[in-house]
Amino acid sequence: MGFPVDWIGDTALEGERPLRFSEDIGIDLGTATFLIYSKHRGLILQEPSVIAMTRDTKEVKAVGEEAYRMIGRTPSNIIAVRPIKDGVIADDALTEKMISMFLRKVNAGGIGRFFNIRPQLMVGVPSGVTDVEKRAVLRAAINSSAKRAFLIEEPLAAAIGAGLAIAEPVGSMVVDIGGGSTDIAVISLGGIVVSESLRVAGNEFDEAIIRYVRRKENLMIGDRTAEEIKVKIGAAAIQSKSDILTAEVRGRDLMVGLPKTIRLSTEDIVEALSDPVYKIVEGVKRVLEITPPELISDIIDRGIVMTGGGSLLRHFANVIREATGIPVVVAENATEAVAIGTGMALEMIPLLKDSLISSDNYLRR
């Protein structure tokens, strides 16, 4: 029986249980969501990128789902933090801790108890991350007991995961709208030809809703409330009367300081989101403007593909189609595309080699 193993010793962090019998693994280190994809087991983890720890001793109390539930509700000595902000590593020690905790979680009780094997990791990073950030992610991956780690730019992984034919000499365009960043890229022959990364995505949408509600209604609402309204009744545009939904929103009245409930409609959210939506549309147009003409012609034929949770905002695809005149589709697996793509990329290393960054040479330089 052919085990997907690699017979090399292990050097996990002191005091930590090493990963055992591990297959190669793809990671989407998202601002909002952390996903792990194994080529043999498929999508094996999908949890919020949150870690909870004690304020004074920094002792980690929980990670993922459990830590997320603590946000805004923790006793004063426990804080819940997101180690990745705006699509980049804000805290490498915590990011490392999060990676190793999640990896251990998916390996728990594996049949490799008798083996001592380290996996190869393929980690998706936003295009435009700095060298310092790249090294931080690679170090985090290696220190969390990977044998070798590769970085792949998120839009390339998204394109692979969404099933685009990236290996061909044909242009494909992907717009990945996550929580912290929007990555727009044109891909051909296994590499990114032109791209742009904006720090405007789902979280900025939430903040725009918070600002709108404060300005219009003098009401203070929290991040999670804003996100809930966005998902429930939000849209990038209104196309017909039936698009208009309403929801009750609770917050604190800024005039009197007491709780208050108001009703918002989709029209409010479209207005609140118009500025960040516009910024993303402009980003797509800028990338199209610098795309070589042959590739533009391919993109017109094949359409723009949207991925990431932010692409699920109603009618966002239509807004981009109207602004560019190019057909736009939302990938079926929009929120998992990057993770699936990182996993698939592990099988395409020779093709992608010029687009990947490997810990083997990058950390030694």
Ligand SMILES: Nc1ncnc2c1ncn2[C@@H]1O[C@H](COP(=O)(O)OP(=O)(O)OP(=O)(O)O)[C@@H](O)[C@H]1O
């Ligand atoms: N149905 C929906 N409508 C609008 N927004 C949504 C919907 N579902 C999820 N989102 C938003 O998608 C964002 C998360 O997307 P995703 O999981 O792709 O981000 P991420 O990969 O963690 O972030 P990044 O790629 O920026 O690091 C959140 O802001 C979330 O509110």
Ligand SMILES: [Mg+2]
């Ligand atoms: Mg993402």
